[in-house]
Amino acid sequence: MNAPLVQISAPDDKADRIAIARQVRSAGSSFYWAMRLMSPERRAALFAIYAFCREVDDIADGPLKNAEKKAQLARWHDRIDALYESTTDPSGNALDRVLKRSIMDYGLDKADFIAVIRGMEMDADGPIRAPSFEELMDYCDCVASAVGRLCVRVFGAPELAGRTVSDHLGKALQLTNIIRDVSEDAEMGRLYLPRDLLAKAGIKSTDPMTVAHAPHIGKVKQALAKQAAEEFSKAETALRACDCGDMRPAVIMMVVYRRIFERMKKDGYQTRRQSKIKRALDKAEKLWIAAKIALGGRSWRASI
Incomplete structure (x- = not known):
């Protein structure tokens, strides 16, 4: 409190x-x-x-x-x-x-x-390597959901629905980033994929570069993607329950990231940089999504 x-x-x-x-603006945020x-x-x-x-x-x-x-x-x-x-x-x-x-x-x-x-301290203490599933979700809450909880207060969302949107959408976005960026994170010595899922896929190593190129890495990404899909679904339900406030920025983030998520799914969660570039949304597409939702005004729910 x-x-x-x-x-x-x-x-x-x-x-x-x-x-x-x-x-x-100079930071080049996709959501400026x-x-x-x-x-x-x-x-x-x-x-x-x-x-x-x-x-x-x-x-x-x-x-x-x-x-x-x-x-x-x-x-x-x-x-x-x-x-x-x-x-x-x-x-x-x-x-x-x-x-x-x-x-x-x-x-x-x-x-x-x-x-x-605290989420940044986890990275500074690290590098993070193969946390438990619970530790991963705690990390996602710190670096993504907590940011959302700050933002929805500014959006004017009702307290309970706004917090629910933040909790689930933040995790959905961060899990999408983690699935997408396994190779890039490995180059920094980081491995966010949970050891529980690595073990189920028969991957015993926790060395980031070894895991990034493991034969069954796709199975781990697919398993984590199921959790991300759940989080997207719960966030969408909570967004529809927001009967006040202007949630358009949250909707834009959800639509953009869900497109990235679906493209990763379609191309089998491959790790090649070329694949990442192909499934990334370019600036023009992001601006088109933002413009469409912006023009919808208060009827932003129709864009979900």
Whole structure:
């Protein structure tokens, strides 16, 4: 639970918002235009959440030694604590100030920020190699579902349905990424495929490169894809139950990723880079999906 927030008069600094928007756009996010669909106030909050996630992700994936990564992530713990505990406007930087305003305006849950940092700490402690299925789902909750829980508050979704969308859609998206990126993750020394499924497929090794090129790797991906398909289905049901709020960005993400998922399924979950490129959606297709859902306005459910 969050500590009660003291409602202070935090300045609504246009320069801060512009700085964060530029940061998000320069990061090349596939969903920049999905976030652009929202009102300026909601858009600023989403950009701040994205910028926070990008900063901690860059720490976890960066070239620093693990000890320094953990130290920098610990400093982010302190920054988040300060945003919730302080009754004065942050003077540190633009991101802190916009995050503070977003926390105040939308009641963002501190636990979700901390969960995202914990997910990055898992990578920094790693590399992760063949976790249990339960550990994998916990990781997915931290790095994806927790982000969704922050976002749906900005979307204005009802509490229960919004949380359900976040929990399932976040896992669906992250599992899709994991299935798609086995080879690329292996090159970083990471293996997110759960050891339970590896064992069932007769793969005894937990060496990332060995697993990525194992003869039965397709069986492992197929088994994990069943879980992803379940998560997509539950997310869709929860989205239809959202009777208020503007969930178009969530719908866009679901439609885009479900297309990627279906293309992977069609081509047998192959690991070749060429196969990955073929099944990836190009920018034009993503923009077409975003435009179609945007033009649907409040009737976004018809796009699911």
